Amino acid sequence: MGKVFDPSLIIEFIPTLLKYLGVTIEILVASILFGTIIGIVAAIPRLFHIPVLKQLVTLYISFIRGTPIIIQLFLVYYGLPAALTLINIDISRMDALFFVIITYSLSNGAIFAEIFRGAITSVEFGQTEAAYTIGMTPYQNFTRIIFPQAIRVAFPNIANTVIGSLKDTSLAFTIGIMDMMGRGETLISATAHALEVYIALSIIYYIIVLILEKGFKVFEKYTNRYQGTDASVA
Amino acid sequence: MVIDFPFIWVAFKEIAKAIPLTLMLAIVPIVFGFFIGLAVALIREYKVKGLYSVANGYVSFFRGTPAIMHIMLIYYGVPLVLDGIVNSLNLSFQTNSIPIVLYVLLALSLTAGAYLSEIIRSGISSVAKGQMEAAYSIGMNTFQAMGRILFPQALVKSIPNFTNISIGFLHLTSIAFLVSQKELTGTANIVASSKLKFLEAFIAAGLIYWGLSIIFEGISYVIERKAKQYSKGGVA
Numbered sequence: 366m367g368k369v370f371d372p373s374l375i376i377e378f379i380p381t382l383l384k385y386l387g388v389t390i391e392i393l394v395a396s397i398l399f400g401t402i403i404g405i406v407a408a409i410p411r412l413f414h415i416p417v418l419k420q421l422v423t424l425y426i427s428f429i430r431g432t433p434i435i436i437q438l439f440l441v442y443y444g445l446p447a448a449l450t451l452i453n454i455d456i457s458r459m460d461a462l463f464f465v466i467i468t469y470s471l472s473n474g475a476i477f478a479e480i481f482r483g484a485i486t487s488v489e490f491g492q493t494e495a496a497y498t499i500g501m502t503p504y505q506n507f508t509r510i511i512f513p514q515a516i517r518v519a520f521p522n523i524a525n526t527v528i529g530s531l532k533d534t535s536l537a538f539t540i541g542i543m544d545m546m547g548r549g550e551t552l553i554s555a556t557a558h559a560l561e562v563y564i565a566l567s568i569i570y571y572i573i574v575l576i577l578e579k580g581f582k583v584f585e586k587y588t589n590r591y592q593g594t595d596a597s598v599a
Numbered sequence: 600m601v602i603d604f605p606f607i608w609v610a611f612k613e614i615a616k617a618i619p620l621t622l623m624l625a626i627v628p629i630v631f632g633f634f635i636g637l638a639v640a641l642i643r644e645y646k647v648k649g650l651y652s653v654a655n656g657y658v659s660f661f662r663g664t665p666a667i668m669h670i671m672l673i674y675y676g677v678p679l680v681l682d683g684i685v686n687s688l689n690l691s692f693q694t695n696s697i698p699i700v701l702y703v704l705l706a707l708s709l710t711a712g713a714y715l716s717e718i719i720r721s722g723i724s725s726v727a728k729g730q731m732e733a734a735y736s737i738g739m740n741t742f743q744a745m746g747r748i749l750f751p752q753a754l755v756k757s758i759p760n761f762t763n764i765s766i767g768f769l770h771l772t773s774i775a776f777l778v779s780q781k782e783l784t785g786t787a788n789i790v791a792s793s794k795l796k797f798l799e800a801f802i803a804a805g806l807i808y809w810g811l812s813i814i815f816e817g818i819s820y821v822i823e824r825k826a827k828q829y830s831k832g833g834v835a
Contacts, residue, residue, distance in 0.1 A: 431812035433770035574663035
């Protein structure tokens with residue numbers, strides 16, 4: 366607090382903070398990308414009822430959904446180097462950014478797995494049977510029949526997860542990442558104008574979320590293009 | 600580095616003492632947030648003049664920014680405003696005598712209000728319009744129709760969403776440690792620093808959060824089953 370509140374500093378801080386937007390976006394994009402891959406892999410055992418793997422995946426999803434992201438971040442940050450020294454790999458000097466991306470990918474992976482599973486089971490089985498009776502292969506059935514219908518159900522949830530994930534990146538600074546929030550913390554130490562920095566950061570996050578929401582809305586309309594106007598779900 | 604398993608148990612017992620504070624930080628905001636959310640949802644549903652755009656802006660902003668921002672903005676902003684008021688009225692009140700936990704509760708209540716208003720709104724819109732019309736046609740006034748017909752159904756339909764929000768807020772309390780609150784994460788940090796055993800302490804904290812989340816889910820499951828007893832049959 367210390368110093369007098371100066372609104373003009375908010376405008377002054379925004380360009381400084383925006384220079385670090387790239388790191389935030391990097392974490393977001395990488396974790397969504399890897400999260401999607403993990404999500405697909407993790408959804409399979411529960412969709413096809415593969416024993417053992419199914420229980421493991423359930424445990425993984427339950428753990429991720431049952432603990433705060435900050436705890437997961439600390440566990441990966443302290444736990445992964447410890448676990449890897451057992452097989453003689455030393456990653457204690459690795460950039461903290463990797464730990465952040467690993468944590469957020471694992472976190473998003475669990476959420477995506479649930480979203481994908483829910484979306485695919487929401488398409489009734491009769492559709493698959495119908496596809497087989499007209500001679501489609503399982504691959505054709507998935508790409509032409511199931512996927513286009515499932516993505517319509519999954520997309521609003523995926524959009525929410527992406528936005529939630531963007532907001533979660535603001536916690537990465539706790540293990541020393543220099544993203545927007547990390548830069549904000551150093552600005553506070555340097556200038557002692559904490560409130561102005563947090564207002565500037567809020568404005569930036571808010572604008573990014575608004576842009577993402579707008580973009581997702583357009584895509585959501587696209588996924589719903591075959592729905593009648595009065596039959597829109599969700 | 601080898602994991603010190605006995606220390607996990609030591610840390611577990613130490614960190615478990617912070618459960619009451621964590622639950623308080625999670626539950627109080629949800630209770631206050633429920634009333635804020637209800638008011639905001641009704642304002643938006645009835646398009647109350649003047650307040651409508653304020654309510655929209657509130658929900659949009661709080662859903663569009665990370666919760667840590669809300670805590671920080673309130674933590675640094677409210678004392679500033681209060682100081683201004685105190686100085687202009689020449690009161691002998693020290694704003695730094697206000698405990699930090701109150702700022703956290705205020706910030707999280709506002710956050711909860713924004714999220715819960717959306718849940719309540721979707722609950723209300725999930726009840727068919729004909730229900731309200733039917734209530735009016737048998738002579739109920741708006742208050743009765745809402746209290747007896749609309750809300751009981753809307754709330755039951757919102758139970759799964761309420762559970763998600765409750766667990767979300769249980770997890771959200773973990774960021775209160777950034778403003779030096781001794782809740783689960785804060786305590787874990789202290790225990791870890793004292794012995795320099797971070798991994799063990801955070802494993803213990805993770806297990807506690809996990810356990811609490813599972814208990815929350817269990818409670819919600821029981822409540823939902825009780826609440827849905829009247830609607831047996833049909834497809835639900």
